[in-house]
Amino acid sequence: MSGERPKRPLSAYMLWLNENRESIKKENPGSKVTDIAKRGGELWRGLKDKTEWEQKAIKMKEEYNKAVKEYEANGGTDSGAPKKRKKVAAKPAKKAKKKESSEEDEEDESE
Numbered sequence: 465m466s467g468e469r470p471k472r473p474l475s476a477y478m479l480w481l482n483e484n485r486e487s488i489k490k491e492n493p494g495s496k497v498t499d500i501a502k503r504g505g506e507l508w509r510g511l512k513d514k515t516e517w518e519q520k521a522i523k524m525k526e527e528y529n530k531a532v533k534e535y536e537a538n539g540g541t542d543s544g545a546p547k548k549r550k551k552v553a554a555k556p557a558k559k560a561k562k563k564e565s566s567e568e569d570e571e572d573e574s575e
Contacts (some may be wrong), residue, residue: 469540470531473524476517477508 474482479488486508488500495503
């Protein structure tokens with residue numbers, strides 16, 4: 465093994481988009497990359513049968529899990545893996561909003 469942790473598998477949507485990106489580009493000539501991605505998202509949401517792509521994604525996920533087990537069995541560690549982020553920023557923003565609304569409530573009471 466090369467010593468690098470296996471890359472995470474693509475989602476069903478990304479598998480579908482990679483296969484359909486060129487046709488989306490042809491239908492929307494001169495569009496920016498972001499416009500292509502946005503149109504791809506619209507088409508994906510409208511797609512009735514996603515089974516083919518979901519099955520491919522499941523298969524890739526199984527292969528990934530097997531590769532990770534082999535990697536770890538051969539002495540690989542998670543030290544290079546991206547760490548999960550905690551949603552710390554969202555909590556103070558909510559508190560600030562509550563504080564602002566409570567100040568407004570106090571102002572209403574004093575009037």
